[in-house]
Amino acid sequence: MAYPFQLPDLGFEHDALEPHIDAQTMAIHHGKHHAGYTSKLNAALESHNDLHEMSAIDLVSDMSAIPEEIRGAVRNNGGGYVNHTLFWDVMTPGGAEAPIGDLALAVDAAFGSLDEFRAHFQAAAGGQFGSGWGWLCSDAAGALSVQATPNQDSPLMQGLTPLLGVDVWEHAYYLRYQNRRPDYLSAFWSIVNWDRVSARYNDAREV
Numbered sequence: 001m002a003y004p005f006q007l008p009d010l011g012f013e014h015d016a017l018e019p020h021i022d023a024q025t026m027a028i029h030h031g032k033h034h035a036g037y038t039s040k041l042n043a044a045l046e047s048h049n050d051l052h053e054m055s056a057i058d059l060v061s062d063m064s065a066i067p068e069e070i071r072g073a074v075r076n077n078g079g080g081y082v083n084h085t086l087f088w089d090v091m092t093p094g095g096a097e098a099p100i101g102d103l104a105l106a107v108d109a110a111f112g113s114l115d116e117f118r119a120h121f122q123a124a125a126g127g128q129f130g131s132g133w134g135w136l137c138s139d140a141a142g143a144l145s146v147q148a149t150p151n152q153d154s155p156l157m158q159g160l161t162p163l164l165g166v167d168v169w170e171h172a173y174y175l176r177y178q179n180r181r182p183d184y185l186s187a188f189w190s191i192v193n194w195d196r197v198s199a200r201y202n203d204a205r206e207v
């Protein structure tokens with residue numbers, strides 16, 4: 001998918017993630033915030049025909065290739081576009097409780113156990129100062145790491161493939177959780193789509 005970018009479907013109803021994420025938050029987050037990143041990314045690219053064949057992932061994976069006059073806009077809005085597209089894909093109502101297949105083995109190898117991974121991930125996402133994201137990432141060899149990024153920066157900008165992400169901007173949780181970001185992060189595990197995260201791991205590796 002390339003320019004003009006379209007707001008992707010959520011794949012579930014706004015209230016599907018209740019009570020962990022409320023319907024009003026989902027409606028605003030998808031219909032206003034993600035839609036805003038989409039339209040602003042398109043506006044930044046409008047007069048740059050040479051970039052119109054590129055996917056959003058390719059655009060944000062090499063920021064040095066983006067013309068300086070739109071680099072900031074592509075970083076913020078292209079990052080926002082790809083981050084939220086991943087976020088909707090890795091959540092589902094009533095999903096599997098644990099990774100499957102190669103990802104299950106890799107999590108144990110990298111972190112010791114799923115519980116230890118969760119603790120690392122929550123510490124990184126919970127400790128991100130201000131707005132940003134927490135991530136589980138893979139490198140091309142399949143090595144896992146936990147990352148946190150500010151604003152709408154993507155791990156793609158560091159050459160890593162994001163497998164699982166959690167949005168810790170206040171717009172992602174404030175209506176239900178107010179300042180209680182740790183409670184939002186604890187609830188997040190109830191809606192992770194481990195089938196999709198595990199499939200993303202298989203796609204991330206150059207084998």
Ligand code: MN3
Pocket residue numbers: 029033084167169171172
């Ligand atoms: Mn957001």
